[in-house]
Amino acid sequence: MACVEKLHIVMFPWLAFGHIFPYLKLAKLMAAKGHKISFVSATPKNIDSLPKIPQNLAPFINLVKIPLPLVPNLPENAESTTEVPFHKVKYLKLMYDLLQEPITRFLESSTADWILADYVSYWLRPIASRLRIRWCPYNIFTASFMGFLGPPSNLIKGDGYRVKPEDFTVKPEWVHFDTNVAMSLYQSLALAAGYETDEETGNVSEAYRVGRSLEYFDMVAIRSSVEFEGDWLKLLQDMYEKPVIPVGLLPDVEESKEDDNEDWSEIKDWLDKQAKGSVLFVAFGSEAKLTQAQTTELALGLELTGLPFFWAMKKQRGLSDTEPVELPEGFQDRTRGRGMIYTTWVPQTKILDHESVSALLNSSGYSSVVEAMQFGKALILLPCVYDQGIIAKQLEEKKLGFQIPRDESDGGFTRESVAESVNLVMLDEEGKIYRDNVKDMQAILCDMDKQNGYVDNLLNYLQNHKFSKN
Structure with missing residues (x-):
């Protein structure tokens, strides 16, 4: 059943196009149902790089540009992960963390009901709570990856039993169904740095950001579907003990206009x-x-x-x-x-x-x-x-x-x-x-009835659990 009262939803993705585009696809699907979307990017350049919003959706989607602060060690005008070598992405995260004040000012002036935010901005949850805006982690990773990472507390403090790279090459102890999904040793070695705070910059670890973003929430939205990974979605629901709502795999349904390129x-x-x-x-x-x-x-x-x-x-x-x-x-x-x-x-x-x-x-x-x-x-x-x-x-x-x-x-x-x-x-x-x-x-x-069903289910939850504005 579709929502009657329309929502105002703020979306705040990380500075990677692999995150920005799944956020934008979901934004368009929600806007197509008449909901107001404030799509916030901490960079004018990233907003300007997005495909043009279709004319029928333009009245519902507001593209909000928040200029990035300056941080040493970043190339001039670097505003996304594609513009910096891997070893400098940590400085982008430091720059992103400095957005707490401007994003707070924007939210204070908004009429938002919900904010759907990426794991990198884990610090946004208490700000949203103070402003009586519901917070929802919108996760663009697969349920299998999130399930493999484990419970939020383990990510924040360490799980106590995966201490060597080799420990990540087998199925975790909390996965109770048959699967071979695990990391290869070389992948585990490469990901190890994500579990450590950067001593040079003080940048918190990737694991800490993911864990903190999932520490206090009413529900989590995830780019997934029951048809693709039902077992892993159920695992997340049991692990988080909160609703885990798949938004579908978000195929590209728009007619491309690139023929004249x-x-x-x-x-x-x-x-x-x-x-x-x-x-x-x-x-x-x-x-x-x-x-x-x-x-x-x-x-x-x-x-x-x-x-x-x-x-x-x-x-x-x-x-x-x-x-x-x-x-x-x-x-x-x-x-x-x-x-x-x-x-x-x-x-x-x-x-x-x-x-x-x-x-x-x-x-x-x-x-x-x-x-x-x-x-x-x-x-x-x-x-x-x-x-x-x-x-x-x-x-x-x-x-x-x-x-x-x-x-x-x-x-x-x-x-x-x-x-x-x-x-x-x-x-x-x-x-x-x-x-x-x-x-x-x-x-x-390609079954858009299924995809729309996932979006309707998400919107119904958001509508039924928003803060009262009275």
């Missing part, structure tokens, strides 16, 4: 010349950047496949990244005609929607995975950062994707393993299960 015209012309279902799309999203050694092996693996490919290649994370990666010598000459490489932004959903594209090789970034399944494209997985290793294990377990084999200790892989994985998923009979299962998930993702 010059780059898209060139890309489409090349794709149109390829055989139906023959092209491998290689894209690692906005966050992941391969090392030089990984880039070389990936490139030479693509060469070994003999298949046509389109590669959206990330050479560096912002202009301050002093270690840009390069293609192997002679690679472009040897693959000319059957390979196309772009080092700038590409219209990913348009490419995935093209009939010549058969599969996506990517880092298991959540949004890209959802987009690939939405368009029925098989998945070849090479996880790089953050939650991507858990997502890859989950997809592999569900036979929705195939992970390129790697060295468990350091994450290394070979050109031969790349070629064999691509050929298995795209061509071999053994890989048919991945191609078929992704088509089944496509049917679920």
Whole structure:
């Protein structure tokens, strides 16, 4: 049953486009039902980078720009994670933490009923409570990743039994159903820094931010669905002892307007010349950047496949990244005609929607995975950062994707393993299960009645549990 009285909802995502876009997609779905959305970004540049709000939704969505304060050690004008090397993201978080005063001033002048906020701004909950605005952590990670991390108290104080990187390579003791979802050793080693406070800056750990954001809340919203990970959602509900409301996987349902873009015209012309279902799309999203050694092996693996490919290649994370990666010598000459490489932004959903594209090789970034399944494209997985290793294990377990084999200790892989994985998923009979299962998930993702049902369920909860304004 739809809500009668309309809500005013503030949305406050972290400064990463892998967070901003799932927030914006949910904002549009709620605005389409007549609710007022204040979409706040702590950066004018990020707001200006967003796709234009559709005309029918524009009256309901207010894009709020809050200028970022200056912090030493950040490149000039850096306003998102894509513009800084990994080792400088901690300074972005410090800058984000300085927004407590301006976001408080904005909320004081608003008429907000709820604020849906990212884990990074864990400090916003007491501010919202003082202003009698309901607080809801909106989590854009999978339920499997959140379930693997564990209860909030464990994240804040440590769980007492996972003390070595090897301890994260097995199923946690609180997961009581059969699953192989866990971290590889190299992923655990990479994530270890997220469990420690940075001594240089005093920046609190990632685990602390996640735990504190979940410490006191009435409910948590999460980008997930029962069809995709029902067991993990039930685990979270039991673990948090509070309502966990999935908002759906948020497929891209808008009609793209990129046909007149010059780059898209060139890309489409090349794709149109390829055989139906023959092209491998290689894209690692906005966050992941391969090392030089990984880039070389990936490139030479693509060469070994003999298949046509389109590669959206990330050479560096912002202009301050002093270690840009390069293609192997002679690679472009040897693959000319059957390979196309772009080092700038590409219209990913348009490419995935093209009939010549058969599969996506990517880092298991959540949004890209959802987009690939939405368009029925098989998945070849090479996880790089953050939650991507858990997502890859989950997809592999569900036979929705195939992970390129790697060295468990350091994450290394070979050109031969790349070629064999691509050929298995795209061509071999053994890989048919991945191609078929992704088509089944496509049917679920494209069921907008299901997606709207998730949003209605969220809105009904928000309506029934807001503070009285009397």
